[in-house]
Amino acid sequence: MSKVNLKINGKTVQAPAGSTILEAARLAEVDIPVLCHHPKLANLGSCRICLVEIARQPNLHPACTYPVFEGMEVQTESPRVVEMRKFVLDMLFSERNHHCMYCEMSGDCELQNLAYRYRMDRWSFPSPHPHMPVDATRKYFLLDHSRCILCRRCLRACSDLAANHTLGVKNRGADTMICADMDLSFGESSCVSCGTCLEVCPTGALVDRRSAYMGRTAEVQRVRSSCAACSLGCGVELVVRGGQVLRVESDWDRHNEGVLCVAGRFEPLEQTREKITRPLVRRDGQLQEATWVEALDALVSGLRQAAPGGIRAVTSGAVLSEGMNEFVNFFKGKMGVPVHLLEPALAGSELAADGGLKDVDAADFILVAGGDPLASHRVLGYRIKRAIDKGAEVWLVSGKETEMAHFAARCLGLAELDSAVAHCMESRSPVVVYGADLTAREAGRLARLRGKARFIPLAPSPNGHRAQVLGLEPAAGWAGAKALFVLLESALLQEGWLQEFRRPQFLAVYASCRSPLTDQADVVLPALQWYERQGTFINMEGRNVDVHQAVEPGGEGWSVQKLFDRLSGCMT
Amino acid sequence: MISAATKEKVEALASAFPQRRSGLMPALHLIQQESGYISPEATVFLSQVFELSRAQIHETITFYHMFRTRPAGRFIFQVCTNVSCMLRGSEEIMQTLSEILGIQPGETTPDGQFTLQETECLAACGAAPVVQLNEEYLEHVTCRQIRELIAELRKES
Incomplete structure (x- = not known):
């Protein structure tokens, strides 16, 4: 790529041709302030805070949209530029209610920071402070219009990143306001609460309800981790203070590119299930709190009474790889007990998992078969919608009603799978997204596309891929057990999984939260909570992703490794 | 309610231009002539025909003072x-x-x-x-x- 030579504040800079002044300045470590610009969003050039002076040009120009040229000389903090920036700030502060001391974002606000940077101590227009509504109709975050500077970052995030197209602006001039759909309240609108808008808002207009007023950037720690709500394994940053996870934000450098979904960003912290923090042992028909020693004793004697042929072991596919390995080693390796998987598995193990979100971006044809990414793997669903916006064609093959059907060019029944496969064959760079509703026979028909298409599995459990690698069988095989050990960790039990379940003579459950299964157990072993555990899992791209401990364990929960390490000692 | 005849005219407008969205303004006029205002149902209909989001239709309506989103007097x-x-x-x-x-x-x-x-x-x-x-x-x-x-x-x- 050809380079362009320019001078920024007298400093010689070389920048790739076609880059903007802002990009060139960042290469030269010159800080130009921005408000409407966001590195992951298309440039708009509307806020005018990044105006710079270009030699031999009469007007100031926005650095975020102006391309560099050879011999260009730019001043980013000249008296004229500074005066103009103060004017822009003055106008922004005059417009609505920006009394920072009452705002949740005070101290972390991009607008406030600029006011300090340009030593703003008053605004020159008598501020009308029009009465602006607060929309608090969404469960997890609210919009306070009086803090909004109309930078439209939220709007671009909603349309370009999440591809949801809920947000727009109504009216014009001083009456302009952010609105949802045809001016519905957010709660009634097509908003999917992915929270991407919340994350890009430069002021306190969009506020997370749960973590509001609970800590500023300087007072919190950030722990990079991976979301384990589904097999996408999106990059997240857990915002932690005082042994508590305040909120989940996204990691912009990972494959999800800043986008999360409601199941990853908000729901994990909306814990309504009762936590299990101590071992429980059934005595006289009642589950009672016990010590780990008592619980291990009860477990060992329960297993011994059934041994060896009567024991069955079941793990959830939500368990991290290290724990799952340990579990399989112990039961399959040491005890010779078959190990089963709690969640349904994908048919068609011969189909690869060689596609990723980047392949979706580049696809001209996407075949979604036997699953609904917008229900089970939402960030993938948003990415598919993004591809549709860019011109990709999506066909849906499913026997059920799906969310994705609203966006697909064609919706076919499973019987018509072959015509979709034929269309896929004629495409340039197709992607196949396949889910658990496919039978082995249907999956076999998709296998014809190997080598032609990239495959993305919609595994029903986050670490289902690992379970497949370990050769775990579907859970139906647990019938007839005398003693059953279920490794649940923080997995949510779904209706239907327990349909075939008959309580065996002895039931032990390792879990972080109370469920119908722990209520029936003879021994309940406390697991680590989702934010207390450390390890890896295999995501849908077939890559190992890290889950980091964000908070020291608060209860008596043990990791799976520690549990089986101790249990091995007891069983010999 | 948008009459079948108006719906047909709106469809024709959308296909009359190289870019479907170019037909939105005349379509808004048509609907307002018939109903006196642009109802939420009309916005949903227009978003489907012009392949735009509901928010984009609403942006266009509210940008121009001549379009109304509520019924007006005689x-x-x-x-x-x-x-x-x-x-x-x-x-x-x-x-x-x-x-x-x-x-x-x-x-x-x-x-x-x-x-x-x-x-x-x-x-x-x-x-x-x-x-x-x-x-x-x-x-x-x-x-x-x-x-x-x-x-x-x-x-x-």
């Missing part, structure tokens, strides 16, 4: 409040209208007959103050004229 008074008209007494005109009709700017009388609106420049400053009644301009308008006019319109309705 007679719509639009009073220009820009500089020339203001200097020539548009404030009193507005006040008179407001008093006689018993409504504030932006409102419609309970009987659904009259709507009162402020509007930006009507591009007839030479005849200020100017009031637009439905599709017609009332030029060099006075408070007395307004009183007489409304009395006449009330008889008519």
